[in-house]
Amino acid sequence: MEREEVLRLLHKKPKVAKADRVFEAVVYTVLAVWTLVTIYPLIYVLSCSISSPEDVYMGRVFLFPASFDLSSYAKVLGADMIWTGYANTILYVVVGTLISCALTLPAGYVLSRRDFRPRGVLMGIFLFTMYFSGGTIPTYLVVRSLGLINNMFGFILPGAMSVWNVIVVRTYMSTSIAWEIQEAAKVDGAGDFRLFLVIVLPLSMPIVAVMVLFYAVGYWNSYFNALLYLSDQSKWPLQMVLREVLIRSDSSIAGGGGGSLIDQAYMAEAIKYTTIVVSTLPILFIYPFLQRYFIKGVMIGSVKG
Amino acid sequence: MENESTRAVTVVGEKAAKRLRRRRSAVSKLGLRHWQLWLLILPGLVYLVLFCYLPMYGVIVAFENYSPILGVFGSPWVGWTNFRSLFNSYWFEIMLVNTLELSLYSLPVNTIFPIVLAFLINEVRHSWFKKSVQTISYAPYFVSVIVTVGMCYTFTDAGYGVVNKLFGLFGVEAKDWMYEPAAFNFIYILSGLWQGCGWWAIIYVAALSSVDPALHEAATIDGAGRFKRIWHINLPAILPTAIILFIMAMGGIMNVGFEKAFLMQNSSNLVASEIIATYAYKVSIAATGYKNYGFGAAVGLFNSVINIVLLLAANFGAKLLGKESLW
Numbered sequence A: 001m002e003r004e005e006v007l008r009l010l011h012k013k014p015k016v017a018k019a020d021r022v023f024e025a026v027v028y029t030v031l032a033v034w035t036l037v038t039i040y041p042l043i044y045v046l047s048c049s050i051s052s053p054e055d056v057y058m059g060r061v062f063l064f065p066a067s068f069d070l071s072s073y074a075k076v077l078g079a080d081m082i083w084t085g086y087a088n089t090i091l092y093v094v095v096g097t098l099i100s101c102a103l104t105l106p107a108g109y110v111l112s113r114r115d116f117r118p119r120g121v122l123m124g125i126f127l128f129t130m131y132f133s134g135g136t137i138p139t140y141l142v143v144r145s146l147g148l149i150n151n152m153f154g155f156i157l158p159g160a161m162s163v164w165n166v167i168v169v170r171t172y173m174s175t176s177i178a179w180e181i182q183e184a185a186k187v188d189g190a191g192d193f194r195l196f197l198v199i200v201l202p203l204s205m206p207i208v209a210v211m212v213l214f215y216a217v218g219y220w221n222s223y224f225n226a227l228l229y230l231s232d233q234s235k236w237p238l239q240m241v242l243r244e245v246l247i248r249s250d251s252s253i254a255g256g257g258g259g260s261l262i263d264q265a266y267m268a269e270a271i272k273y274t275t276i277v278v279s280t281l282p283i284l285f286i287y288p289f290l291q292r293y294f295i296k297g298v299m300i301g302s303v304k305g
Numbered sequence B: 001m002e003n004e005s006t007r008a009v010t011v012v013g014e015k016a017a018k019r020l021r022r023r024r025s026a027v028s029k030l031g032l033r034h035w036q037l038w039l040l041i042l043p044g045l046v047y048l049v050l051f052c053y054l055p056m057y058g059v060i061v062a063f064e065n066y067s068p069i070l071g072v073f074g075s076p077w078v079g080w081t082n083f084r085s086l087f088n089s090y091w092f093e094i095m096l097v098n099t100l101e102l103s104l105y106s107l108p109v110n111t112i113f114p115i116v117l118a119f120l121i122n123e124v125r126h127s128w129f130k131k132s133v134q135t136i137s138y139a140p141y142f143v144s145v146i147v148t149v150g151m152c153y154t155f156t157d158a159g160y161g162v163v164n165k166l167f168g169l170f171g172v173e174a175k176d177w178m179y180e181p182a183a184f185n186f187i188y189i190l191s192g193l194w195q196g197c198g199w200w201a202i203i204y205v206a207a208l209s210s211v212d213p214a215l216h217e218a219a220t221i222d223g224a225g226r227f228k229r230i231w232h233i234n235l236p237a238i239l240p241t242a243i244i245l246f247i248m249a250m251g252g253i254m255n256v257g258f259e260k261a262f263l264m265q266n267s268s269n270l271v272a273s274e275i276i277a278t279y280a281y282k283v284s285i286a287a288t289g290y291k292n293y294g295f296g297a298a299v300g301l302f303n304s305v306i307n308i309v310l311l312l313a314a315n316f317g318a319k320l321l322g323k324e325s326l327w
Helices: A002-011 A018-049 A053-057 A071-077 A080-112 A119-131 A136-145 A152-156 A163-176 A179-187 A192-203 A205-221 A224-229 A238-247 A261-302 B002-030 B032-063 B081-088 B090-123 B127-137 B145-155 B162-169 B181-209 B213-221 B226-251 B258-264 B276-283 B293-320
Strands: none
Touching: A018 A261, A018 B090, A018 B127, A018 B145, A018 B181, A018 B226, A053 A261, A071 A261, A080 A119, A080 A152, A080 A163, A080 A192, A080 A205, A080 A238, A080 B032, A119 A163, A119 B032, A119 B293, A136 A224, A136 B032, A136 B276, A136 B293, A152 A224, A163 A205, A163 A261, A179 A192, A192 A205, A192 B032, A205 A238, A205 A261, A224 A238, A238 A261, A238 B145, A261 B145, A261 B181, B032 B081, B032 B293, B081 B090, B081 B293, B090 B127, B090 B181, B090 B226, B090 B276, B127 B181, B145 B181, B145 B258, B181 B226, B181 B258, B213 B226, B226 B293, B258 B276, B276 B293
């Protein structure tokens, strides 16, 4: 009798308390709603972009496309403005990311070298800039006196090196790569260049990937330096073109093609959604495949020291 | 004789050795044997000098009546005049309040919501659900600020905006919300939360996943319920991270998104949207007539000084509480 009771208890599935089930239901529901609310604006924009301009203008789209009409894509993809912006952005992203990495990685490496005595002072010089800055206007005056106005490098150089990223690189190199490896190489007669290029850099590929991604996304999305330093429209990156279309409601893309005035007014709104899709979709498609690198970067950055 | 000469030699020798030692210590202090390391960090240092320290030095134009022709060194010195005209300006109080309001509202919101999100994600047991929630929740981080603000404009349009259509169901009158000063802070914070919440939660999710499950098991055996365990185990686990991030955010309180406020600004919502940074930009670089760089720099410097003070205060406060601090 007693033995049977014990056996029964042993074989019984662990009972999930009723309170726990309720708790879980609440957690899952809240998260599901949260997720839906987050993704809704993106789906809405996508739906609007493939609905007819009239449906968009009349506000007939709520979640799914009200109709299927790619005329706004024809307008947007036929606009030189968009393509010039795209070409400029790609150029700036590639050149900018190269420059940023060339600044950040060696600096991070040097600051990670524990046998380099000026390291502490250098670290101070770097960190100080995180807490105090001259401000926009003095920076503008410096950039102008360097002759970088209306120059690609005016967009790229101010802000090309983020001290935060330097610290992330430094943290990675000093914690994830055994110091003994470098010491052994030193004994074998390797100089500091060789240590960096042949030993440490190949072992730091995960953090290099993180840096490339951080900087590339940063350049892709930034507009402020372009606003300050690029007045020549032909040099504008995509984001500045988007500002004209989305915020200043420049409808030159919607015009032409011989539609009626009403059609053009419809189109002027519809192209906003389409330009958003055209400019943002590439990044949103790529990031899920790269997200583990982003997460890694954020997590290394949050480690103090 | 002999003795003297040997002593002289020893003295000379000692002096030479001392010099040598001194030189050696200077060499190792400056790390001159590591000239290759100096070369590696040189580009970074040049960058800092050009784009961080030179502008810091350039802050002296805040005390000048700056003229582009005379330059930083040649412009007439005016002392505190620029600051006085800032403090006496009609806009000063408005934009100071706007800046502080925007920061003080967004700071707790941007701290609490990511933590709550991380706690919820941490309770999920199905990994597919967890993954999809995370992936979707930080997707908006990759949307540019221009697109985000552009979406705010189109969504709240009085004519076709989806927000107004939804509000219409509840009988709310359609309005161009982006042109309403009263809605500015709300839209600013809500759109910021949409963009950043999932991203900021990453750090907390990581901190929570590093909690030793044995702690939870032990607590369960001792009879602690879910909420007790969250309160006594999970919360202390993320607290150091939260405090550090909070202090960092305090330091940036006055830097509150110039880039976004500037885009959201229009002539109708100016009373709510004019913040110190946008004002500095408008009186100097963007001015159509006389570009008052000296005044703009003064406004910017005022901003930086408040930042530093708040950062130090927050750090000091954290130290007093005996918790984490930056230094």
